[in-house]
Amino acid sequence: MQWVQVLVLGLLLGSVYAMMASGLTLLFGVMRVVNLAHAAFLLVASYITYVLFENLALDPMVSLVVTMPLMFGLGVVLYLLLFPRLEDSPRYVEMTVLLTFGLALIVEGMLTFTFTGIFRSVRPEYASSSIRFGGLFMPTSQLYASVISFALLIGLWLVLRFSKTGTAIRATMQNRSAAQIVGVNVRRVSALAFGIGMALAGAAGSLLSFMFPFFPARHWQWIALLLALIVLGGMGSIKGAVIGALLLAVASSFVTVLAGPTWSPITFYLTLFLILLIRPQGLFGAKVRL
Amino acid sequence: MALLEIDNVVAGYGGGPDILTGVSVTINEGTSYCIVGPNGAGKSTLLRTIAGFLSPRSGEVRLDGATMNRARPDQMLAAGVCFVPQDASLFPTMTVKENLVMGGYLINDRSLLRERLHTVFETFPALADRKSQNAGTLSGGEQQMVTLGRALMIEPRVVMIDEPSLGLAPMIADQIFEKIKGFKDLGITVVLVEQNAVKGLNAVEWGFVLDLGSLEFEGPADGILADHRIRELYLGKQLAPRESGP
Amino acid sequence: MALISAIALILLFPLIAYPIFDSYAYVLQIGLLILMWISMSSSWNIIGGFAGYISLGHGVFFAVGGYSAGLALAHWGISPFLFLPVAGLAAMAVGFVAGLITLRTRGPAFIVATIAMLFLFLLWFDNWEFIGASSGLDLPLFQFPIQFLKVPFYYAMALSAMGAVYLSYRVAHSKFGLGLRAISQDETKAEVAGINTRWYKVWAFALSAFFIGTAGAVYGYSLTHLRPLTFFAIAVAARMVLMAIIGGRGTVAGPVVGAILIIGVNEFAVRQFGQTELNIVFIGVILVVALLFFPEGIVGSLRKAGRLPAFLDWD
Numbered sequence: 001m002q003w004v005q006v007l008v009l010g011l012l013l014g015s016v017y018a019m020m021a022s023g024l025t026l027l028f029g030v031m032r033v034v035n036l037a038h039a040a041f042l043l044v045a046s047y048i049t050y051v052l053f054e055n056l057a058l059d060p061m062v063s064l065v066v067t068m069p070l071m072f073g074l075g076v077v078l079y080l081l082l083f084p085r086l087e088d089s090p091r092y093v094e095m096t097v098l099l100t101f102g103l104a105l106i107v108e109g110m111l112t113f114t115f116t117g118i119f120r121s122v123r124p125e126y127a128s129s130s131i132r133f134g135g136l137f138m139p140t141s142q143l144y145a146s147v148i149s150f151a152l153l154i155g156l157w158l159v160l161r162f163s164k165t166g167t168a169i170r171a172t173m174q175n176r177s178a179a180q181i182v183g184v185n186v187r188r189v190s191a192l193a194f195g196i197g198m199a200l201a202g203a204a205g206s207l208l209s210f211m212f213p214f215f216p217a218r219h220w221q222w223i224a225l226l227l228a229l230i231v232l233g234g235m236g237s238i239k240g241a242v243i244g245a246l247l248l249a250v251a252s253s254f255v256t257v258l259a260g261p262t263w264s265p266i267t268f269y270l271t272l273f274l275i276l277l278i279r280p281q282g283l284f285g286a287k288v289r290l
Numbered sequence: 291m292a293l294l295e296i297d298n299v300v301a302g303y304g305g306g307p308d309i310l311t312g313v314s315v316t317i318n319e320g321t322s323y324c325i326v327g328p329n330g331a332g333k334s335t336l337l338r339t340i341a342g343f344l345s346p347r348s349g350e351v352r353l354d355g356a357t358m359n360r361a362r363p364d365q366m367l368a369a370g371v372c373f374v375p376q377d378a379s380l381f382p383t384m385t386v387k388e389n390l391v392m393g394g395y396l397i398n399d400r401s402l403l404r405e406r407l408h409t410v411f412e413t414f415p416a417l418a419d420r421k422s423q424n425a426g427t428l429s430g431g432e433q434q435m436v437t438l439g440r441a442l443m444i445e446p447r448v449v450m451i452d453e454p455s456l457g458l459a460p461m462i463a464d465q466i467f468e469k470i471k472g473f474k475d476l477g478i479t480v481v482l483v484e485q486n487a488v489k490g491l492n493a494v495e496w497g498f499v500l501d502l503g504s505l506e507f508e509g510p511a512d513g514i515l516a517d518h519r520i521r522e523l524y525l526g527k528q529l530a531p532r533e534s535g536p
Numbered sequence: 537m538a539l540i541s542a543i544a545l546i547l548l549f550p551l552i553a554y555p556i557f558d559s560y561a562y563v564l565q566i567g568l569l570i571l572m573w574i575s576m577s578s579s580w581n582i583i584g585g586f587a588g589y590i591s592l593g594h595g596v597f598f599a600v601g602g603y604s605a606g607l608a609l610a611h612w613g614i615s616p617f618l619f620l621p622v623a624g625l626a627a628m629a630v631g632f633v634a635g636l637i638t639l640r641t642r643g644p645a646f647i648v649a650t651i652a653m654l655f656l657f658l659l660w661f662d663n664w665e666f667i668g669a670s671s672g673l674d675l676p677l678f679q680f681p682i683q684f685l686k687v688p689f690y691y692a693m694a695l696s697a698m699g700a701v702y703l704s705y706r707v708a709h710s711k712f713g714l715g716l717r718a719i720s721q722d723e724t725k726a727e728v729a730g731i732n733t734r735w736y737k738v739w740a741f742a743l744s745a746f747f748i749g750t751a752g753a754v755y756g757y758s759l760t761h762l763r764p765l766t767f768f769a770i771a772v773a774a775r776m777v778l779m780a781i782i783g784g785r786g787t788v789a790g791p792v793v794g795a796i797l798i799i800g801v802n803e804f805a806v807r808q809f810g811q812t813e814l815n816i817v818f819i820g821v822i823l824v825v826a827l828l829f830f831p832e833g834i835v836g837s838l839r840k841a842g843r844l845p846a847f848l849d850w851d
Contacts (some may be wrong), residue, residue: 009582034644085828088304089721093644094590098777101592105774105820113814169379171392178379180343182440183367183396220770224655227648237647247579262663269656273637276649 005136006253012138012146014249016207019149020222021229021241022156023200028178029173029236031192033083033096037104038201040224044107045071045205046122046214047115052232053122053209060122060210061144067202075198078103079191080146110214147206155240156196160238169193173236182249225265228272244283293319293479295321299349301339303336308347309335311503317448322471322480324490324511327500327524333483334357334376336500337450342366343375356399368396369384370447376456376483382426386417386436389425393440403443410439413472431462442476449473450481454491467493491515499524539844546571546694550687564686564825568758570799571690572696575751575771577779577791578700582744583709584777587737588720589639593650596634596657597745598765599626601752603667606675606762615625617692620750625659627749628742635741639734642723654768661764662694664786672763674814675756692754700747704788707743716740720786784833788850793834796821 027033045067052058052066086095089130121127126140160166168189171179180186208214229248233240248271252264275282292318301310309332317323319428338344340351342363351358353369358516363373380389390410394403411418414435420428425436434454441449454470455463463486471493473480491511492495499514501508501524507514516521549567557563562833569620576598583589601623605616608623638649662670680688707713715736718726727733756762775798783794798819830837838844 028644033642034647056451082824082828089831090304091588094588094647095827095831097590097644097647098781099824101774101777102823102827105816105823107820109814109817160640167392168395171395174291174381174383175379176394177375177377178381180363181367181373181375181379182392183364185362185364221655224651228652230650231641231645234786254582262659266656266659269652269659272649272652273656274746275642275647277637280645282645 003254005122006257008136008138009142010250011246012142013151014246014251015146015153016204016211017140017225017229017249018242018245019152019200020204021226021245022153022238023197023204024226025230025233025236025238025241026156026169026193026200027197028230028240030169031079031096031190032093033194034093034100034227034235035197036097036100036223036227037107038100038197038286039219039226040107040111041071041074041198042105042201042205042208042222043111043214043216043219044241045202046209047205050120050122051207053124056165059124060206061148064148064203064206068199071202071205072195072199072251075195076191078198079186079194083115083190083194084187100259104223107278108216115216117215119215121212124210127191127210132270141210145211148203148207152200156238165189165192167192170253171194171288185245221265225268228268230282232272232275232282234282237282237284240282240284292316293424295350295352295355296318296336296340297350297352299336299339299351300344301335301344301349303317303335303344303347309503310339312349313500313504314349315498315505315508317479317481319447319479320474321496322482322494324487324494325500326481326484326485326487326490326499326514329485331500332487333500334452335503337373337452337481337483338375339390340366341371341420341450343373344523347413352432359366364396367444370444372441372446372449374441374454376453377489380425380433380436380440382424384425385422387421387427389436390417390440390443393443394445398404406443406445406477410442413442414439414469429462430458434458434462434466435469438466438509442473442478445476445536446478448479448481450483452483453485455484455486464484467520487521488515540827544698546698547691547850550690558627558811559728561686562684564690566799568686568690568693569695569777570645572751572755573775573779573795573799574697574792575693575700575747576776577640577742577783577795578697578704579747580776580792581704581780581785581788583718583737583740584744584778584791585715585787586716588743588786589737589745590647590739591638591775592647592653592770592777593634593638593649593657594744594748594772595654595768596771596774597748598752598755598772599657599764600627600630600745601749602672602756603752603768604749605753606673606756607667609675609757610673616753617688619805620692620696620753623753624746624750624834625746627752631745632727632738632742635738639737639741640765646683654773656763658768663770668762670764672761675760675762677760679756686758689754689758693751696747696750696754699750701788701792705745707740708788708850712739717786736761770794771819774819774823776818778826780833781831782826782833783824784835784837784839787833787835788834789848790818790835791843795846 024035024038027035048067049060049063052063055059082099086091086092089095129140131140131143155282160170168184172186172189176186229244230241233244248268252267255267256264296312296313296315298312299310300308300312300431302308304519313336327333330361339346342361346359381392388409394406413430417435454466467489470480482490482494494511497509497511497514499520507520550564553563554560580594583591604626605623608614608619609616609726634653638653640648641649698762715731718731719733719736723733779794779798780791782797784790832840835848
């Protein structure tokens with residue numbers, strides 16, 4: 001029974017990671033953007049959630065309604081402002097890394113300036129309770145976050161599969177020039193995809209605000225983790241990101257129980273290196289992918 | 291009025307040198323054309339510039355008299371100018387049917403889309419047999435047929451095809467050219483770029499000979515084929531002695 | 537000629553500065569920092585600029601250099617000044633092994649691999665009791681008259697910086713460097729042309745570690761207290777990258793120009809506005825602006841416009 005418990009906890013956490021990683025890998029798949037600022041923007045959403053909670057007593061899960069559209073809009077605007085200019089550059093992907101690196105620094109600096117480095121967290125009532133189900137116990141906050149994450153992932157899948165924009169996004173991910181050939185406005189699609197990715201980061205920020213305490217520099221740990229996840233799953237593959245996230249979360253859940261919490265993040269990175277040794281393109285990545 | 295006018299266009303990629311050095315070409319509705327010339331002449335670049343993938347550095351690209359220099363590829367497509375590039379432009383993990391449906395991306399009317407799909411399957415019965423197969427698993431000739439079928443989905447006014455016979459066995463290439471000739475009956479203006487000048491010129495009415503980024507010669511396609519001087523100067527050693535004839 | 541005067545200036549600076557400046561230690565510290573970043577940025581440039589492989593994990597080499605020298609001092613009493621080359625070699629060895637793994641990937645996956653490398657080492661050092669874990673390691677103070685304390689550190693760092701620039705120069709003017717440039721332009725074509733891209737990249741990675749290790753050794757000693765976060769902080773990687781880009785990635789003089797500029801501007805900002813968090817906002821903004829408008833950096837843009845003064849043209 002104990003192992004099922006560990007498994008379930010891993011899955012709960014993993015689903016949140018999966019949702020975050022999907023947004024990030026979507027950005028890469030559609031526009032070849034490695035968004036090093038993804039977690040920094042996630043934190044922006046966390047801080048917004050915090051402010052809303054402290055001042056308006058707004059439940060963090062409800063604040064998704066605020067953070068998601070806000071981040072979506074921010075994403076679209078940022079993309080259109082910054083990225084089209086880089087498009088002709090011969091080393092586009094690297095440039096996006098450096099550009100988003102700069103963005104991350106800017107966001108972190110501004111967050112520190114506004115909120116200082118104090119640990120913050122959002123503590124609604126359910127943050128400290130847990131639910132018993134069968135013989136298992138699950139922290140309520142993790143359960144809620146997990147359910148919402150699953151819902152968002154399903155929503156993402158539905159949009160990508162059945163909407164016209166979603167089809168355009170998938171086509172652009174598969175073959176950008178072919179998408180252009182059939183009339184997709186790839187710039188518009190890229191901006192929308194960026195918005196969606198950021199909206200997911202916003203959702204994650206709101207959810208994480210009541211799961212873990214946060215401070216401005218925390219985003220580096222998150223982005224390192226997320227990047228490791230998407231490389232593991234195969235960059236650009238949403239399926240890979242989800243599976244990779246769940247696998248790693250479960251694995252590190254077991255490692256935590258067996259060897260202690262410090263080993264948990266080490267597991268992530270060691271696993272990544274192992275996978276890179278054997279299969280550099282990740283689980284579901286395409287072979288030579290630049 | 292001509293359908294497409296390319297007026298003294300100069301163009302190049304990124305910060306690089308001019309590939310097109312002042313090319314002027316007129317495309318009239320209903321005629322079929324083939325652009326030939328040595329390697330590096332700018333044939334593909336010309337098509338890409340017309341299609342909107344490249345903006346002219348000077349000169350104009352006009353459609354029905356209107357300047358289209360800054361038009362995006364999707365805007366050119368909406369205006370009826372369809373481009374079929376030479377590299378794999380299919381969606382590899384989508385089925386044949388899905389690829390064709392993507393060709394109709396700009397069509398919002400679902401029944402019209404179905405109608406067009408039906409027409410394409412009639413024109414390319416081989417595709418109908420493979421409609422649920424992943425496009426990535428098709429043979430070269432079949433893939434080329436998918437790209438042609440996809441082009442037909444929006445009933446374009448102009449179809450520009452870059453190297454239709456590339457990588458195809460001669461017999462398959464002939465089949466493709468037969469299909470392309472059939473476009474004329476559908477009222478579509480065809481502009482080809484072909485390295486295999488004989489096959490290309492044999493499939494069309496009018497020929498353009500490009501060299502070093504500008505137009506060297508134009509005239510009826512069979513005339514160009516028959517002219518030994520042009521063949522020697524521009525079409526060089528690609529032509530084997532026994533390959534001419536329709 | 538320009539070279540000799542530059543070297544003379546660097547070597548004579550502590551002597552010249554003494555009578556001129558009141559806050560001698562502060563001025564020397566600035567000099568030390570500039571030299572340190574010249575060392576680090578020029579080294580990073582070997583893999584990040586010449587080969588075009590962006591690494592955000594080079595803080596690892598900084599740490600390896602700092603800690604190896606610190607441990608040699610703390611446990612065996614060997615002065616880091618003497619231990620410098622060994623610290624460099626240690627960093628290079630780590631770079632070689634890490635390179636073998638991380639360079640199995642390309643492009644963005646590589647960048648991620650280097651970040652993972654950074655975090656792996658950070659986690660390891662943070663938890664390794666032998667080296668003091670996250671609370672750190674204390675080093676004995678260097679015995680020297682207090683008002684001239686910084687001087688030996690300055691010279692040691694100058695050695696490191698000159699070594700780094702010299703290495704960068706030699707790589708740029710060698711067949712190896714040409715191969716690296718080919719790889720950065722089009723790796724597939726480089727492979728097809730017969731360049732053993734794997735070894736070239738791994739060696740570039742390893743070489744780029746050496747003078748970062750030496751810089752780490754000197755810097756760590758100057759702090760007298762080693763903590764993992766000092767070396768592994770993202771701001772370290774950020775600065776290395778930024779300086780190379782601002783100055784001109786892929787040129788020899790670029791990182792030097794970048795280091796001088798960024799440290800100079802940073803100090804100016806600190807004196808004007810105080811040491812606030814807006815500092816990294818500043819770095820971020822400069823990086824973004826540079827990438828959007830001057831991706832070639834100062835030296836690169838000047839060269840493109842045909843206006844590169846001779847004293848900056850070291851390629």
